[in-house]
Amino acid sequence: MVTIKLIGIIIIIIGFLLKLDTIAVVIVAGITTGLVSGLDFFTILSTLGEAFVKTRYMTLFLLTLSVVGILERNGLKERASKCIGDMKSITTGKVLTMYMIIRTLAAAFSVRLGGHVQFIRPLIYPMAQGAGEKKNGALSDDKNETIKGVACAVENYGNFYGQNVFVASAGVLLVVGTLQELGIIVTPYSVSKAAIPVAIIGLIFSVIQNHMLEKKISKIGGESK
Structure with a gap:
């Protein structure tokens, strides 16, 4: 059952191969990984939000x-x-x-x-x-x-x-x-x-x-x- 937690990597690989939207692929992979790991949906969103805030300076660099x-x-x-x-x-x-x-x-x-x-x-x-x-x-x-x-x-x-x-x-x-x-x-x-x-x-x-x-x-x- 531990192996299924790596499903996010598979989603990212497939999404990149199909040339789908990068941000959407990463978010879907993160949410899916959190769900199969037993986290509730709100905890997953909170974790994603904290990660975005911590890396917000990268967005400033891109601007x-x-x-x-x-x-x-x-x-x-x-x-x-x-x-x-x-x-x-x-x-x-x-x-x-x-x-x-x-x-x-x-x-x-x-x-x-x-x-x-x-x-x-x-x-x-x-x-x-x-x-x-x-x-x-x-x-x-x-x-x-x-x-x-x-x-x-x-x-x-x-x-x-x-x-x-x-x-x-x-x-x-x-x-x-x-x-x-x-x-x-x-x-x-x-x-x-x-x-x-x-x-x-x-x-x-x-x-x-x-x-x-x-x-x-x-x-x-x-x-x-």
């Missing part, structure tokens, strides 16, 4: 994604590139370094700022690319891909190392919980305090990497394929 897509279609990337190209003495390395500082500070104060989809693709990468083209002319595909990779790396550095500076971040709580299970008693404050020099080292490393990127794209100049 953000669609908004960014509309803005890109209407020339957001081109506008960002043009704006940065109008600034004097701006370079690719400076653009990425400024974003690294902002991203690290935002993560340290638990401010939801940044993201590959929300910031890097539509704003930071076009700005860095525009700064490089202003100084060196049209860049090759290889150099553009390098700029794109470093821009994504800057996002990762700032988010990964900056968030642990915030005493109540998920990463800090995970470290505290893991160490406590191993018999090592630490406080979130001590973990955050130890994360500060690591964040500073990450920032210095990013500055060096951005400087090396600037030298690389300026070495030969603005050739294009």
